[in-house]
Amino acid sequence: MKFLVTGGAGYIGSVVSALLIESGHEVVILDDLSTGHEVAVHPAATFVRGRVHDAVGDVLTPDFDGVLHFAAFIAAGESVQKPEKYWDNNCVGSLRLLDAMRAAGVKRLVFSSTANVYGDPDSTPIPETAATRPPNPYATSKLAVDHALTGEATAHGLAAVSLRYFNVAGAHRASDGTFIGERHDPETHLIPLALQVAAGVREKLQLFGDDYPTPDGTNVRDYIHVSDLAAAHLLALSTMDGGAHRIYNLGNGQGFSNRQVIDVVREVTGHPVPTEIAPRRAGDPADLVASSDKAKRELGWTPAKPALSEIVADAWDFYRATH
Template sequence: MARFLVTGGAGYVGSHTVLALVERGDDVVVLDDLSQGHRGAVPPGVELIVEDIANTRRLQEIFASWHFDGVLHFAARSLVGESMREPLLYLSENVSNTLRVAEAAIKSGCKRFVLSSTAALFGMPDRIPIDEDSKLFPLSPYGESKLMAEKGLEWAHKIHGLHWSALRYFNAAGADPKGRLGEDHDPETHLIPLAINAALGIGSELTVFGDKYDTIDGTAVRDYVHVTDLADAHCRILDRLEAGHGGCYNVGNGTGYSVRQVIDAVERVSGRPVPHRIGPPRAGDPPVLVASNERLRRDTGWSPRYASLDDIVSTAWAWRSSHPNGFDDAREKGSPPEGAAAPLAQAG
């Protein structure tokens, strides 16, 4: 049995990946400060350590207490708009915290490291679909912070022999098909949950940013990859790193859907209208962002199991409609999930 540390494992993609690791028989320890994650998202039986990864002393203690076979690093600030208002915060926290975790891993003898990265590295892409050799030109401090983190990990590989990979997500979407986990952000910024919230009457109507793009219906086209498929990609990359292989991989469906197509899918799945209005386009928004996932397919045998838009929306709708307030407040703020170990006390 392998043991993995998952930072940010109480968050959206992190928790689904933790679930995938547990289901294949791995031992998992989650490190999360719960500033964005949810205690209720940590699967039963998984050790949860509530701590800020910027606490270097505590981080070193954690690596000294367990032998980890690998690290999956999800913990990060991830809002593009916020990064445009707080650039130094994003650049300092995302980069330094990634390197803190990598350094602790190296010192403990842990040689496998998977970074949660982003398609925001590509900015305005020079070709569609976007492959790993496309030009890297982030248009936000968030994207820049992830690029800097990748560069730091490459130096850790060259000098310390760290085997690392970065998975550059496009648009993570959907929820656990068995309904155990889902997407619960505050604030919510992703299109599919915003459209579902609008259909449920939660919050305000959906704003469509622009309808005059040169696309199939005038609205922007994006690549949506199911969060369970993302989790599967992380597991496969961990196995690949055991043999010393690394590198960066784009993780997307390979198919683009427009904003209007997403709205139509939510209405089709839910049987409810999605109240929406047309707003002005956002500065710097590319008309089309679609991934090439050929390298990931070739190197790991990965392929999306939930590839259709209706499959993605159906799982998201099932979870959100049964959890209109997200993860239960009492469960999150009170005791840990049934069967889970109590969190360790925070260092003073």
């Protein structure tokens, strides 16, 4: 089958592209490289450099079997300062993609969504039926696309799946030897930042708030290995129904505080990770832990690498291999 992967030069999109190719599919990647990296593009993929807004209408033709959409900006903190950037790229870009899919008659879409749409949940673990309270423009833009997909499925027969990610980390080694990990610049995610401190690139790590209503006062997050996350996308493609929009949470179902993550980084790397407390970031929920029971039940998905130590170890191996 032939698939378009928007944002396929990014962290998650490049891993999903590799798995699609390893499964025998033809992959075309559309990415403007504003946050992605051409080195992460699988050599067997066809790469088109361009922005979804401008290029997708020319790229997407009726011979495609589906689209996997990763072309979003993801920095929640930045979205508070630059909401217009996130509405334009994440929401308007997705609407232009839906226009192109409708014009080409392409009827299957897997959308990269986020658990951040739940905001501060009433309880954890969080099921898909939980109330959505997006705490920042990033999450709001993702939720808006989820609503658009529901309407598109009802009105035009789209088969859509939204995968709401919890915290993705680790690195993936493809069958061709390609090693794919996080290359964000600037980096905002905890594990790669902690690894930079362990490697001596940063002097210390900032912890944004230590007064949250959690056991040690720092944010609690559910970490999922990028390889496990990517595998769920292929399962989603095989279980779609025309005219239906399905939503699945993807996480391990267990939470780790920022302090616990740093302790694991110290253990895995054998290096100290000095920290300092900084003010809370706007829009940061205290506790996000997934219930992935629906994905396990309906997709047959089970994380193969649930241990935080293995997630950190793979990320550390990637960091050392690329620096």
